[in-house]
Amino acid sequence: MRIGLLGTGPWAGLVHAPALAAHPDVEFAGVWGRRPEAAAELAAAHGVPAYPTVDELLAAVDAVAIALPPDVQAEYAARAAAAGKHLLLDKPVAATVDAARAVEDAAAASGVASVVFFTVRFGGKQAEWIDEQSDRGGWFTAHCHWIGSVFTTDSPFAASPWRQQKGALWDVGPHALSVLLPVLGDVERVTAAPGPGDTAHLILRHTGGASSTVTLSLTAPGEAAADGAGAELRGTAGVTRLPDRDGPPTAAFGRAIDALLAAAATGTPHPCDVRFGRRVVEVLAQAEEQLLGVSGRN
Known part of the structure:
Protein backbone atom coordinates (compact mmCIF):
# COMPACT_ATOMS: atom_id res chain seq x y z
CA MET A 1 0.00 0.00 0.00
CA ARG A 2 1.31 3.43 -0.97
CA ILE A 3 0.53 5.88 1.84
CA GLY A 4 0.93 9.64 1.57
CA LEU A 5 1.16 11.96 4.57
CA LEU A 6 -0.90 15.13 4.91
CA GLY A 7 0.62 17.42 7.52
CA THR A 8 4.02 18.68 8.60
CA GLY A 9 3.61 19.69 12.26
CA PRO A 10 5.35 18.20 15.31
CA TRP A 11 3.15 15.09 15.44
CA ALA A 12 3.69 14.41 11.74
CA GLY A 13 7.44 14.77 12.13
CA LEU A 14 7.80 12.87 15.39
CA VAL A 15 5.36 9.99 14.77
CA HIS A 16 3.64 9.70 11.40
CA ALA A 17 6.59 10.15 9.05
CA PRO A 18 9.13 7.93 10.86
CA ALA A 19 6.55 5.19 11.42
CA LEU A 20 5.53 5.21 7.76
CA ALA A 21 9.16 5.18 6.64
CA ALA A 22 10.00 2.26 8.94
CA HIS A 23 7.01 0.05 8.20
CA PRO A 24 8.05 -2.98 6.12
CA ASP A 25 4.70 -3.51 4.39
CA VAL A 26 3.89 -0.04 3.06
CA GLU A 27 5.54 2.48 0.78
CA PHE A 28 5.86 5.96 2.28
CA ALA A 29 4.86 7.72 -0.93
CA GLY A 30 5.23 11.41 -0.13
CA VAL A 31 4.19 14.46 1.85
CA TRP A 32 1.87 17.39 1.37
CA GLY A 33 1.54 20.29 3.78
CA ARG A 34 -0.05 23.69 3.98
CA ARG A 35 3.48 25.12 4.30
CA PRO A 36 5.41 24.00 1.21
CA GLU A 37 8.80 24.65 2.80
CA ALA A 38 7.93 22.44 5.79
CA ALA A 39 6.65 19.71 3.46
CA ALA A 40 9.87 19.83 1.45
CA GLU A 41 11.98 19.58 4.61
CA LEU A 42 10.03 16.64 6.05
CA ALA A 43 9.95 14.83 2.71
CA ALA A 44 13.69 15.28 2.22
CA ALA A 45 14.38 13.87 5.69
CA HIS A 46 12.76 10.60 4.59
CA GLY A 47 13.77 10.53 0.95
CA VAL A 48 10.24 10.90 -0.43
CA PRO A 49 8.69 13.52 -2.72
CA ALA A 50 6.90 16.61 -1.51
CA TYR A 51 3.74 17.27 -3.50
CA PRO A 52 2.69 20.82 -4.34
CA THR A 53 -1.03 20.00 -4.23
CA VAL A 54 -3.26 17.53 -2.45
CA ASP A 55 -4.69 16.31 -5.74
CA GLU A 56 -1.24 15.36 -7.01
CA LEU A 57 -0.52 13.39 -3.85
CA LEU A 58 -3.90 11.64 -3.98
CA ALA A 59 -3.23 10.58 -7.55
CA ALA A 60 -0.03 8.83 -6.42
CA VAL A 61 -1.25 6.91 -3.34
CA ASP A 62 -3.63 4.21 -2.15
CA ALA A 63 -4.18 5.74 1.29
CA VAL A 64 -3.47 8.85 3.32
CA ALA A 65 -2.27 9.34 6.87
CA ILE A 66 -3.44 12.70 8.19
CA ALA A 67 -1.70 14.75 10.86
CA LEU A 68 -3.63 18.01 10.61
CA PRO A 69 -5.82 20.01 13.02
CA PRO A 70 -9.21 18.30 13.37
CA ASP A 71 -11.18 20.91 11.44
CA VAL A 72 -8.68 20.71 8.56
CA GLN A 73 -8.37 16.94 8.81
CA ALA A 74 -12.09 16.44 8.30
CA GLU A 75 -12.09 18.43 5.07
CA TYR A 76 -9.18 16.53 3.54
CA ALA A 77 -10.29 13.16 4.86
CA ALA A 78 -13.65 13.48 3.13
CA ARG A 79 -11.86 14.59 -0.03
CA ALA A 80 -9.47 11.63 0.10
CA ALA A 81 -12.29 9.15 0.75
CA ALA A 82 -14.23 10.51 -2.20
CA ALA A 83 -11.13 9.84 -4.30
CA GLY A 84 -11.15 6.21 -3.12
CA LYS A 85 -8.22 6.45 -0.72
CA HIS A 86 -8.11 4.55 2.57
CA LEU A 87 -7.91 6.71 5.69
CA LEU A 88 -5.48 6.62 8.62
CA LEU A 89 -6.77 9.48 10.74
CA ASP A 90 -5.74 11.06 14.01
CA LYS A 91 -7.97 11.81 16.94
CA PRO A 92 -10.30 13.66 17.05
CA VAL A 93 -11.46 13.06 13.49
CA ALA A 94 -13.18 16.46 13.34
CA ALA A 95 -13.97 19.53 15.41
CA THR A 96 -17.75 19.28 14.96
CA VAL A 97 -20.28 16.48 14.75
CA ASP A 98 -21.40 17.53 11.27
CA ALA A 99 -17.84 17.40 9.95
CA ALA A 100 -17.26 13.97 11.53
CA ARG A 101 -20.43 12.66 9.93
CA ALA A 102 -19.34 14.03 6.56
CA VAL A 103 -16.10 12.01 6.79
CA GLU A 104 -18.04 8.92 7.84
CA ASP A 105 -20.48 9.35 4.96
CA ALA A 106 -17.69 9.83 2.43
CA ALA A 107 -15.88 6.71 3.61
CA ALA A 108 -19.09 4.67 3.51
CA ALA A 109 -20.00 5.92 0.04
CA SER A 110 -16.63 4.95 -1.44
CA GLY A 111 -16.15 1.77 0.60
CA VAL A 112 -12.65 2.69 1.78
CA ALA A 113 -11.15 1.34 4.99
CA SER A 114 -10.53 3.69 7.89
CA VAL A 115 -8.61 3.62 11.17
CA VAL A 116 -8.46 6.39 13.76
CA PHE A 117 -5.20 6.48 15.70
CA PHE A 118 -5.66 6.52 19.46
CA THR A 119 -2.23 5.87 20.99
CA VAL A 120 -3.61 3.84 23.90
CA ARG A 121 -5.81 1.62 21.73
CA PHE A 122 -2.74 0.65 19.70
CA GLY A 123 -0.34 0.66 22.63
CA GLY A 124 0.83 -2.91 23.06
CA ARG A 245 2.85 2.60 28.03
CA ASP A 246 5.41 0.01 26.93
CA GLY A 247 6.67 1.60 23.72
CA PRO A 248 6.98 4.85 21.79
CA PRO A 249 4.09 6.39 19.82
CA THR A 250 5.81 5.34 16.59
CA ALA A 251 5.36 1.69 17.57
CA ALA A 252 1.70 2.29 18.28
CA PHE A 253 1.29 4.06 14.94
CA GLY A 254 2.90 1.07 13.26
CA ARG A 255 0.14 -1.10 14.71
CA ALA A 256 -2.44 1.36 13.38
CA ILE A 257 -0.89 0.93 9.93
CA ASP A 258 -1.22 -2.84 10.38
CA ALA A 259 -4.88 -2.36 11.28
CA LEU A 260 -5.52 -0.30 8.14
CA LEU A 261 -3.83 -2.91 5.96
CA ALA A 262 -5.99 -5.65 7.48
CA ALA A 263 -9.21 -3.68 7.14
CA ALA A 264 -8.45 -2.84 3.52
CA ALA A 265 -7.54 -6.45 2.68
CA THR A 266 -10.48 -8.13 4.39
CA GLY A 267 -13.22 -5.51 4.20
CA THR A 268 -13.83 -6.03 7.92
CA PRO A 269 -14.10 -2.69 9.74
CA HIS A 270 -11.68 -2.07 12.57
CA PRO A 271 -13.22 -1.18 15.97
CA CYS A 272 -11.42 2.18 15.78
CA ASP A 273 -12.77 3.13 12.37
CA VAL A 274 -14.29 6.47 11.41
CA ARG A 275 -17.65 5.47 12.90
CA PHE A 276 -16.04 5.12 16.31
CA GLY A 277 -14.20 8.39 15.70
CA ARG A 278 -17.49 10.10 14.94
CA ARG A 279 -19.04 8.75 18.14
CA VAL A 280 -16.14 10.12 20.18
CA VAL A 281 -16.71 13.54 18.58
CA GLU A 282 -20.40 13.39 19.50
CA VAL A 283 -19.59 12.78 23.18
CA LEU A 284 -16.98 15.55 23.20
CA ALA A 285 -19.44 17.95 21.60
CA GLN A 286 -22.06 17.21 24.25
CA ALA A 287 -19.53 17.88 27.00
CA GLU A 288 -18.29 21.04 25.29
CA GLU A 289 -21.82 22.41 25.04
CA GLN A 290 -22.24 22.04 28.79
CA LEU A 291 -18.85 23.58 29.54
CA LEU A 292 -19.56 26.57 27.32
CA GLY A 293 -22.95 26.96 28.96
CA VAL A 294 -21.34 27.14 32.39
CA SER A 295 -18.75 29.61 31.10
CA GLY A 296 -21.46 31.78 29.60
CA ARG A 297 -23.35 31.94 32.90
CA ASN A 298 -20.17 32.99 34.70
Whole structure:
Protein backbone atom coordinates (compact mmCIF):
# COMPACT_ATOMS: atom_id res chain seq x y z
CA MET A 1 0.00 0.00 0.00
CA ARG A 2 1.31 3.43 -0.97
CA ILE A 3 0.53 5.88 1.84
CA GLY A 4 0.93 9.64 1.57
CA LEU A 5 1.16 11.96 4.57
CA LEU A 6 -0.90 15.13 4.91
CA GLY A 7 0.62 17.42 7.52
CA THR A 8 4.02 18.68 8.60
CA GLY A 9 3.61 19.69 12.26
CA PRO A 10 5.35 18.20 15.31
CA TRP A 11 3.15 15.09 15.44
CA ALA A 12 3.69 14.41 11.74
CA GLY A 13 7.44 14.77 12.13
CA LEU A 14 7.80 12.87 15.39
CA VAL A 15 5.36 9.99 14.77
CA HIS A 16 3.64 9.70 11.40
CA ALA A 17 6.59 10.15 9.05
CA PRO A 18 9.13 7.93 10.86
CA ALA A 19 6.55 5.19 11.42
CA LEU A 20 5.53 5.21 7.76
CA ALA A 21 9.16 5.18 6.64
CA ALA A 22 10.00 2.26 8.94
CA HIS A 23 7.01 0.05 8.20
CA PRO A 24 8.05 -2.98 6.12
CA ASP A 25 4.70 -3.51 4.39
CA VAL A 26 3.89 -0.04 3.06
CA GLU A 27 5.54 2.48 0.78
CA PHE A 28 5.86 5.96 2.28
CA ALA A 29 4.86 7.72 -0.93
CA GLY A 30 5.23 11.41 -0.13
CA VAL A 31 4.19 14.46 1.85
CA TRP A 32 1.87 17.39 1.37
CA GLY A 33 1.54 20.29 3.78
CA ARG A 34 -0.05 23.69 3.98
CA ARG A 35 3.48 25.12 4.30
CA PRO A 36 5.41 24.00 1.21
CA GLU A 37 8.80 24.65 2.80
CA ALA A 38 7.93 22.44 5.79
CA ALA A 39 6.65 19.71 3.46
CA ALA A 40 9.87 19.83 1.45
CA GLU A 41 11.98 19.58 4.61
CA LEU A 42 10.03 16.64 6.05
CA ALA A 43 9.95 14.83 2.71
CA ALA A 44 13.69 15.28 2.22
CA ALA A 45 14.38 13.87 5.69
CA HIS A 46 12.76 10.60 4.59
CA GLY A 47 13.77 10.53 0.95
CA VAL A 48 10.24 10.90 -0.43
CA PRO A 49 8.69 13.52 -2.72
CA ALA A 50 6.90 16.61 -1.51
CA TYR A 51 3.74 17.27 -3.50
CA PRO A 52 2.69 20.82 -4.34
CA THR A 53 -1.03 20.00 -4.23
CA VAL A 54 -3.26 17.53 -2.45
CA ASP A 55 -4.69 16.31 -5.74
CA GLU A 56 -1.24 15.36 -7.01
CA LEU A 57 -0.52 13.39 -3.85
CA LEU A 58 -3.90 11.64 -3.98
CA ALA A 59 -3.23 10.58 -7.55
CA ALA A 60 -0.03 8.83 -6.42
CA VAL A 61 -1.25 6.91 -3.34
CA ASP A 62 -3.63 4.21 -2.15
CA ALA A 63 -4.18 5.74 1.29
CA VAL A 64 -3.47 8.85 3.32
CA ALA A 65 -2.27 9.34 6.87
CA ILE A 66 -3.44 12.70 8.19
CA ALA A 67 -1.70 14.75 10.86
CA LEU A 68 -3.63 18.01 10.61
CA PRO A 69 -5.82 20.01 13.02
CA PRO A 70 -9.21 18.30 13.37
CA ASP A 71 -11.18 20.91 11.44
CA VAL A 72 -8.68 20.71 8.56
CA GLN A 73 -8.37 16.94 8.81
CA ALA A 74 -12.09 16.44 8.30
CA GLU A 75 -12.09 18.43 5.07
CA TYR A 76 -9.18 16.53 3.54
CA ALA A 77 -10.29 13.16 4.86
CA ALA A 78 -13.65 13.48 3.13
CA ARG A 79 -11.86 14.59 -0.03
CA ALA A 80 -9.47 11.63 0.10
CA ALA A 81 -12.29 9.15 0.75
CA ALA A 82 -14.23 10.51 -2.20
CA ALA A 83 -11.13 9.84 -4.30
CA GLY A 84 -11.15 6.21 -3.12
CA LYS A 85 -8.22 6.45 -0.72
CA HIS A 86 -8.11 4.55 2.57
CA LEU A 87 -7.91 6.71 5.69
CA LEU A 88 -5.48 6.62 8.62
CA LEU A 89 -6.77 9.48 10.74
CA ASP A 90 -5.74 11.06 14.01
CA LYS A 91 -7.97 11.81 16.94
CA PRO A 92 -10.30 13.66 17.05
CA VAL A 93 -11.46 13.06 13.49
CA ALA A 94 -13.18 16.46 13.34
CA ALA A 95 -13.97 19.53 15.41
CA THR A 96 -17.75 19.28 14.96
CA VAL A 97 -20.28 16.48 14.75
CA ASP A 98 -21.40 17.53 11.27
CA ALA A 99 -17.84 17.40 9.95
CA ALA A 100 -17.26 13.97 11.53
CA ARG A 101 -20.43 12.66 9.93
CA ALA A 102 -19.34 14.03 6.56
CA VAL A 103 -16.10 12.01 6.79
CA GLU A 104 -18.04 8.92 7.84
CA ASP A 105 -20.48 9.35 4.96
CA ALA A 106 -17.69 9.83 2.43
CA ALA A 107 -15.88 6.71 3.61
CA ALA A 108 -19.09 4.67 3.51
CA ALA A 109 -20.00 5.92 0.04
CA SER A 110 -16.63 4.95 -1.44
CA GLY A 111 -16.15 1.77 0.60
CA VAL A 112 -12.65 2.69 1.78
CA ALA A 113 -11.15 1.34 4.99
CA SER A 114 -10.53 3.69 7.89
CA VAL A 115 -8.61 3.62 11.17
CA VAL A 116 -8.46 6.39 13.76
CA PHE A 117 -5.20 6.48 15.70
CA PHE A 118 -5.66 6.52 19.46
CA THR A 119 -2.23 5.87 20.99
CA VAL A 120 -3.61 3.84 23.90
CA ARG A 121 -5.81 1.62 21.73
CA PHE A 122 -2.74 0.65 19.70
CA GLY A 123 -0.34 0.66 22.63
CA GLY A 124 0.83 -2.91 23.06
CA LYS A 125 0.08 -3.97 26.65
CA GLN A 126 -2.46 -1.18 26.99
CA ALA A 127 -4.45 -2.40 24.00
CA GLU A 128 -4.32 -5.97 25.32
CA TRP A 129 -5.58 -4.75 28.70
CA ILE A 130 -8.53 -2.95 27.09
CA ASP A 131 -9.52 -6.07 25.16
CA GLU A 132 -9.21 -8.24 28.27
CA GLN A 133 -11.41 -5.96 30.38
CA SER A 134 -13.98 -5.68 27.61
CA ASP A 135 -14.24 -9.47 27.44
CA ARG A 136 -14.34 -9.81 31.24
CA GLY A 137 -17.26 -7.45 31.87
CA GLY A 138 -18.98 -6.96 35.22
CA TRP A 139 -17.61 -3.45 35.69
CA PHE A 140 -19.33 -1.15 38.15
CA THR A 141 -17.44 2.10 37.82
CA ALA A 142 -14.26 3.57 36.36
CA HIS A 143 -12.09 6.64 36.56
CA CYS A 144 -9.74 8.09 33.94
CA HIS A 145 -7.36 11.01 34.26
CA TRP A 146 -5.31 12.59 31.48
CA ILE A 147 -3.45 15.47 33.10
CA GLY A 148 -0.69 17.25 31.20
CA SER A 149 1.33 20.43 31.29
CA VAL A 150 1.38 21.25 27.58
CA PHE A 151 0.47 24.90 28.20
CA THR A 152 2.69 25.37 31.25
CA THR A 153 5.96 24.00 29.81
CA ASP A 154 7.95 24.28 26.58
CA SER A 155 6.02 21.46 24.89
CA PRO A 156 6.23 21.54 21.07
CA PHE A 157 2.42 21.33 21.04
CA ALA A 158 1.85 24.45 23.18
CA ALA A 159 1.65 26.73 20.13
CA SER A 160 -1.01 24.60 18.44
CA PRO A 161 -3.94 26.95 17.70
CA TRP A 162 -6.55 24.19 17.80
CA ARG A 163 -5.31 22.94 21.16
CA GLN A 164 -5.38 26.46 22.52
CA GLN A 165 -8.96 26.83 21.33
CA LYS A 166 -10.31 23.37 22.16
CA GLY A 167 -8.19 22.51 25.20
CA ALA A 168 -7.82 19.23 27.00
CA LEU A 169 -11.37 18.06 26.33
CA TRP A 170 -10.67 17.62 22.63
CA ASP A 171 -6.96 16.77 22.78
CA VAL A 172 -6.74 14.16 25.54
CA GLY A 173 -10.46 13.51 26.03
CA PRO A 174 -10.44 11.12 23.04
CA HIS A 175 -7.81 8.99 24.81
CA ALA A 176 -10.05 8.53 27.85
CA LEU A 177 -13.06 7.69 25.69
CA SER A 178 -11.02 5.22 23.65
CA VAL A 179 -10.49 3.27 26.88
CA LEU A 180 -13.93 3.63 28.45
CA LEU A 181 -16.27 3.03 25.51
CA PRO A 182 -15.00 -0.42 24.47
CA VAL A 183 -14.98 -1.61 28.09
CA LEU A 184 -18.12 -0.03 29.59
CA GLY A 185 -20.24 0.53 26.51
CA ASP A 186 -21.48 3.60 24.69
CA VAL A 187 -22.22 6.81 26.57
CA GLU A 188 -25.89 7.57 27.12
CA ARG A 189 -25.52 10.59 29.41
CA VAL A 190 -22.79 13.22 29.87
CA THR A 191 -22.37 15.73 32.70
CA ALA A 192 -19.47 18.17 32.39
CA ALA A 193 -18.03 20.81 34.72
CA PRO A 194 -15.02 23.12 34.27
CA GLY A 195 -11.94 23.25 36.47
CA PRO A 196 -8.93 25.57 36.49
CA GLY A 197 -7.52 26.58 33.12
CA ASP A 198 -8.73 24.18 30.46
CA THR A 199 -9.45 21.43 33.00
CA ALA A 200 -12.69 19.54 32.41
CA HIS A 201 -14.43 17.02 34.66
CA LEU A 202 -16.87 14.54 33.09
CA ILE A 203 -19.36 12.10 34.57
CA LEU A 204 -20.48 9.48 32.08
CA ARG A 205 -23.37 7.03 32.25
CA HIS A 206 -22.77 4.02 30.01
CA THR A 207 -25.29 1.80 28.26
CA GLY A 208 -24.12 -1.23 30.22
CA GLY A 209 -25.22 0.43 33.46
CA ALA A 210 -21.76 1.42 34.71
CA SER A 211 -20.66 4.98 35.35
CA SER A 212 -17.28 6.63 34.96
CA THR A 213 -15.56 9.87 35.81
CA VAL A 214 -12.90 11.63 33.76
CA THR A 215 -10.51 14.47 34.60
CA LEU A 216 -8.73 16.18 31.71
CA SER A 217 -6.21 19.02 31.67
CA LEU A 218 -3.34 20.45 29.65
CA THR A 219 -2.74 23.37 32.02
CA ALA A 220 -1.56 21.53 35.13
CA PRO A 221 1.74 22.57 36.75
CA GLY A 222 4.59 20.30 35.70
CA GLU A 223 4.70 18.74 39.16
CA ALA A 224 0.99 17.86 38.97
CA ALA A 225 1.39 16.18 35.60
CA ALA A 226 3.59 13.38 36.91
CA ASP A 227 1.96 10.04 36.14
CA GLY A 228 -0.48 12.15 34.20
CA ALA A 229 -2.49 9.47 32.40
CA GLY A 230 -4.29 6.52 33.87
CA ALA A 231 -7.48 4.52 34.14
CA GLU A 232 -8.91 2.35 36.92
CA LEU A 233 -11.82 -0.09 36.74
CA ARG A 234 -13.77 -1.55 39.65
CA GLY A 235 -16.24 -4.40 39.34
CA THR A 236 -16.97 -8.04 40.10
CA ALA A 237 -13.43 -8.96 39.05
CA GLY A 238 -11.97 -6.53 41.56
CA VAL A 239 -9.80 -3.52 40.75
CA THR A 240 -7.54 -3.23 37.73
CA ARG A 241 -5.52 -0.37 36.28
CA LEU A 242 -4.37 0.51 32.79
CA PRO A 243 -0.72 -0.56 32.35
CA ASP A 244 1.93 2.03 31.65
CA ARG A 245 2.85 2.60 28.03
CA ASP A 246 5.41 0.01 26.93
CA GLY A 247 6.67 1.60 23.72
CA PRO A 248 6.98 4.85 21.79
CA PRO A 249 4.09 6.39 19.82
CA THR A 250 5.81 5.34 16.59
CA ALA A 251 5.36 1.69 17.57
CA ALA A 252 1.70 2.29 18.28
CA PHE A 253 1.29 4.06 14.94
CA GLY A 254 2.90 1.07 13.26
CA ARG A 255 0.14 -1.10 14.71
CA ALA A 256 -2.44 1.36 13.38
CA ILE A 257 -0.89 0.93 9.93
CA ASP A 258 -1.22 -2.84 10.38
CA ALA A 259 -4.88 -2.36 11.28
CA LEU A 260 -5.52 -0.30 8.14
CA LEU A 261 -3.83 -2.91 5.96
CA ALA A 262 -5.99 -5.65 7.48
CA ALA A 263 -9.21 -3.68 7.14
CA ALA A 264 -8.45 -2.84 3.52
CA ALA A 265 -7.54 -6.45 2.68
CA THR A 266 -10.48 -8.13 4.39
CA GLY A 267 -13.22 -5.51 4.20
CA THR A 268 -13.83 -6.03 7.92
CA PRO A 269 -14.10 -2.69 9.74
CA HIS A 270 -11.68 -2.07 12.57
CA PRO A 271 -13.22 -1.18 15.97
CA CYS A 272 -11.42 2.18 15.78
CA ASP A 273 -12.77 3.13 12.37
CA VAL A 274 -14.29 6.47 11.41
CA ARG A 275 -17.65 5.47 12.90
CA PHE A 276 -16.04 5.12 16.31
CA GLY A 277 -14.20 8.39 15.70
CA ARG A 278 -17.49 10.10 14.94
CA ARG A 279 -19.04 8.75 18.14
CA VAL A 280 -16.14 10.12 20.18
CA VAL A 281 -16.71 13.54 18.58
CA GLU A 282 -20.40 13.39 19.50
CA VAL A 283 -19.59 12.78 23.18
CA LEU A 284 -16.98 15.55 23.20
CA ALA A 285 -19.44 17.95 21.60
CA GLN A 286 -22.06 17.21 24.25
CA ALA A 287 -19.53 17.88 27.00
CA GLU A 288 -18.29 21.04 25.29
CA GLU A 289 -21.82 22.41 25.04
CA GLN A 290 -22.24 22.04 28.79
CA LEU A 291 -18.85 23.58 29.54
CA LEU A 292 -19.56 26.57 27.32
CA GLY A 293 -22.95 26.96 28.96
CA VAL A 294 -21.34 27.14 32.39
CA SER A 295 -18.75 29.61 31.10
CA GLY A 296 -21.46 31.78 29.60
CA ARG A 297 -23.35 31.94 32.90
CA ASN A 298 -20.17 32.99 34.70
